[in-house]
Amino acid sequence: MFRMTIAATMMLFAAHSAVAQDKIVIGLSTPLTGSVAALGQHENWGASLAVEEINDAGGINGRQLHIEAQDNQCNPTQGITSVENLLQNDPIAVMGALCSSVTLAVMPIMERAERPLMVGVATSPLITEQAGVGGNDWTFRINPSDSGLAVALGNYLTEMNTIKTIAFVGEDTDYGRGGHNALTEALKGKGIEIVSADFYKQGTPDFTTVLTRIKAAKPDAVALYATGVDELGFIRQYRGMNIESLLSGRVSLDELLPVIQAGALEGATSVYPYAVQLDTPENKAFVESFKTAYGELPNYQSFQGYESVRVLADALKRSKELTPAGLKQALKEADFASVTGGNIKFDDHNQAHNLALIVKVKDGVIVIETMSGT
Amino acid sequence: MEFFTQLVINGLMLGMVYALIAIGLSLIFGVLEIVNFAHGHFYMLGATILAALVTSAGIGFFPGLIVAALAVGMVGYIVYVVLLRHFREGEFDRGIILTIGIGMVLQNGVAYLFGSSSRIVDTPFSFVSWDVSGFFVDAQRAIAVMVGAVAIALLYGVLTFTRIGKAMRAFAQNREAAFIVGIRPAVIAGLAVAIGIALAGLAGAALAPVFAVHPAMGAPILFKVFAIIIIGGLGSLPGALVASLLIGVTESVVGGYSSVALQDAVAFILMIVVLLAFPAGLFGKGIRV
Numbered sequence: 001m002f003r004m005t006i007a008a009t010m011m012l013f014a015a016h017s018a019v020a021q022d023k024i025v026i027g028l029s030t031p032l033t034g035s036v037a038a039l040g041q042h043e044n045w046g047a048s049l050a051v052e053e054i055n056d057a058g059g060i061n062g063r064q065l066h067i068e069a070q071d072n073q074c075n076p077t078q079g080i081t082s083v084e085n086l087l088q089n090d091p092i093a094v095m096g097a098l099c100s101s102v103t104l105a106v107m108p109i110m111e112r113a114e115r116p117l118m119v120g121v122a123t124s125p126l127i128t129e130q131a132g133v134g135g136n137d138w139t140f141r142i143n144p145s146d147s148g149l150a151v152a153l154g155n156y157l158t159e160m161n162t163i164k165t166i167a168f169v170g171e172d173t174d175y176g177r178g179g180h181n182a183l184t185e186a187l188k189g190k191g192i193e194i195v196s197a198d199f200y201k202q203g204t205p206d207f208t209t210v211l212t213r214i215k216a217a218k219p220d221a222v223a224l225y226a227t228g229v230d231e232l233g234f235i236r237q238y239r240g241m242n243i244e245s246l247l248s249g250r251v252s253l254d255e256l257l258p259v260i261q262a263g264a265l266e267g268a269t270s271v272y273p274y275a276v277q278l279d280t281p282e283n284k285a286f287v288e289s290f291k292t293a294y295g296e297l298p299n300y301q302s303f304q305g306y307e308s309v310r311v312l313a314d315a316l317k318r319s320k321e322l323t324p325a326g327l328k329q330a331l332k333e334a335d336f337a338s339v340t341g342g343n344i345k346f347d348d349h350n351q352a353h354n355l356a357l358i359v360k361v362k363d364g365v366i367v368i369e370t371m372s373g374t
Numbered sequence: 375m376e377f378f379t380q381l382v383i384n385g386l387m388l389g390m391v392y393a394l395i396a397i398g399l400s401l402i403f404g405v406l407e408i409v410n411f412a413h414g415h416f417y418m419l420g421a422t423i424l425a426a427l428v429t430s431a432g433i434g435f436f437p438g439l440i441v442a443a444l445a446v447g448m449v450g451y452i453v454y455v456v457l458l459r460h461f462r463e464g465e466f467d468r469g470i471i472l473t474i475g476i477g478m479v480l481q482n483g484v485a486y487l488f489g490s491s492s493r494i495v496d497t498p499f500s501f502v503s504w505d506v507s508g509f510f511v512d513a514q515r516a517i518a519v520m521v522g523a524v525a526i527a528l529l530y531g532v533l534t535f536t537r538i539g540k541a542m543r544a545f546a547q548n549r550e551a552a553f554i555v556g557i558r559p560a561v562i563a564g565l566a567v568a569i570g571i572a573l574a575g576l577a578g579a580a581l582a583p584v585f586a587v588h589p590a591m592g593a594p595i596l597f598k599v600f601a602i603i604i605i606g607g608l609g610s611l612p613g614a615l616v617a618s619l620l621i622g623v624t625e626s627v628v629g630g631y632s633s634v635a636l637q638d639a640v641a642f643i644l645m646i647v648v649l650l651a652f653p654a655g656l657f658g659k660g661i662r663v
Contacts, residue, residue, distance in 0.1 A: 033482070034590050037490035172635055198634040203594040205585040208384045209629035209637060215510070216377050229492040229586040236494070236586070240501050240512050258494060264501070 023066040027086030029096035032071035035203045036228035039301045046305030060316045076105035100124030100174035115324040120304035124178040132350035140350045146182040148374030152356040153271035154186035163220045165195045170225035172199035179225035223249035239264040254299045265361045274303045282339040381630040389622025394522040396602045396614040398573035404546040404609035405566035408469035412477035414596030420446045420578030425493045425587045435497040446575025451568040485589040492588035518580040601641040605648045607655030
């Protein structure tokens with residue numbers, strides 16, 4: 001009996017390692033609990049959809065892809081644990097980590113492990129500064145950084161000609177603070193002044209105080225750099241207080257459809273790397289299959305999860321050997337057609353320059369005003 | 375001056391919200407001597423239940439409030455019967471670990487059942503505001519404040535005028551003596567826990583249309599409320615009320631004149647200052663430890 005048990009265990013173990021060898025594992029570190037969990041869930045969904053499509057089309061030279069997701073709670077400490085757990089499963093690359101602060105924390109770990117880190121959502125300019133010739137050659141980013149986005153937004157606000165003062169409100173993280181620096185830099189010499197800057201702690205439910213101050217100061221626009229539930233809470237209270245300043249910044253309008261349809265955000269503008277409304281055949285197909293699979297519209301995070309996997313798969317197919325080093329080399333030579341119609345090509349900082357969209361709420365729907373390079 | 379008055383009004387409204395949560399926490403501590411680390415998650419549970427009732431089941435906001443508070447109170451009573459009842463005096467640390475665990479189960483259980491996406495609750499009072507002699511008052515928030523005031527007044531009535539309320543206070547003052555005169559601890563403590571937790575649920579339900587509802591919403595408010603009951607004096611209900619209003623107004627004024635980043639620190643700076651001057655809190659009845 002004892003022998004049989006051992007034999008059975010060994011067989012199971014052998015079967016398990018055979019499966020593990022067959023599949024190419026891609027790690028994903030993203031928040032699956034906490035205040036931005038919904039965004040992490042979307043990134044995971046997007047990535048899983050891409051993996052399914054690639055596997056259905058024959059995988060990577062016959063081998064199947066597999067996504068292994070770990071929760072990082074949008075917290076740098078938890079982020080490090082999540083990546084260390086992922087590395088136990090021998091992933092060819094890790095995607096993540098959605099939040100800028102977490103991404104910056106896990107970059108050195110991936111460098112030490114000598115495996116590519118594919119950044120798709122986090123926008124802090126520091127990530128680009130530190131990647132590629134900046135020192136960390138294993139970090140690649142496909143989404144535009146906040147500097148790129150801020151330049152696009154700054155140009156647009158200047159062209160509007162009605163905005164002279166801006167009140168900045170952002171979360172107290174690398175995202176909010178980085179966004180503030182990038183926007184300050186982008187608005188230099190444009191005749192627009194940032195008159196106040198407030199940084200709130202992530203997870204803050206109540207914004208009455210800062211909104212009361214903004215209501216009294218009457219700036220021409222409010223630049224908001226918030227994420228997840230904080231953003232939703234801020235905008236609800238902003239609307240509740242009948243503030244007349246134009247809402248702008250990095251507002252994820254696609255997360256706010258009910259508020260927009262209620263006519264609450266009329267005229268709000270935002271700079272964003274993605275919009276469901278993008279009129280390309282690839283995007284229409286993506287939106288359709290995403291809706292069928294998950295019953296929700298995709299957002300920026302699901303789009304980037306989807307695109308990250310596709311960029312990795314493209315590089316894996318071209319890679320001479322299926323190793324992290326081979327993948328890194330193939331990524332550096334990438335020239336990939338994005339769903340947005342832009343192009344994914346990495347510069348010497350391993351930063352790709354996809355398009356930035358200026359989106360605007362007009363008559364209760366989101367429209368794309370302009371698209372520009374970053 | 376107008377700006378200052380507006381900040382004070384905002385602060386008082388915020389303080390009433392804190393009070394509703396803090397009083398329940400203080401009540402449970404007074405009777406059971408357990409610090410309920412799951413309290414914020416019961417607040418979240420109340421908000422989640424109300425969101426489900428109003429958006430999915432189509433029940434009105436006010437009936438939903440009552441159902442949500444009763445349901446959360448019932449969950450609280452079950453938690454008492456199954457888990458908290460077995461504590462003996464002096465097992466303070468076990469209480470902390472256990473209630474942290476209960477909180478994790480609640481948070482992840484709600485995320486599992488309802489998903490982690492945030493939900494918006496719209497009521498006929500959403501985005502309605504009143505202009506009270508030049509000052510801005512948000513209707514939905516004002517309703518939450520009124521609900522809080524009514525609940526606190528009811529609790530005061532129960533504790534002062536009913537036999538069961540008097541038994542609760544007697545039990546909190548001196549366990550052995552209460553036991554000797556025939557007060558049954560299991561009944562009294564169970565009821566106190568259920569009421570305390572129902573108040574947290576009621577607070578969550580009343581605030582669901584004001585804030586975004588999601589599984590992690592209990593954690594940030596919990597720590598602030600801890601600071602509040604420490605400032606007020608552990609176990610003191612008037613202390614919890616006064617400290618809540620104090621923190622609400624201080625936060626609002628500090629945030630209004632300096633930066634939002636400082637706003638969060640205020641509760642804890644105030645806690646340190648109060649503890650230095652009054653080691654048992656403002657209304658504390660001597661040191662327990």
